[in-house]
Amino acid sequence: MLVGNFTAAQKCLKAALSQARGSGFSISTSVVIHPLEKTDGGLTQVEERLFHELAAGAGASKVFVWVGAPLSDAEVISKIKGK
Incomplete structure (x- = not known):
């Protein structure tokens, strides 16, 4: 389990x-x-879904969950911009 306490x-x-x-x-x-x-x-x-709800409940307007090789800063920005 990746998150043991959702509220915290x-x-x-x-x-x-x-x-x-x-x-x-x-x-x-x-x-x-x-x-x-x-x-x-x-x-x-x-x-x-847990990660989506966690971020949305914390105030994020867009949430992207990435599983794979570590992302560089440029790759994170690219994901946010939808490229």
């Missing part, structure tokens, strides 16, 4: 998103979740 994980992600956005204004936030451990054989439908 969501609270942590929400705090990280708030810090990344800064204070004083609201912007649309895209999140790429890239689990690096315990993904042999891919994610189950439940695990993928």
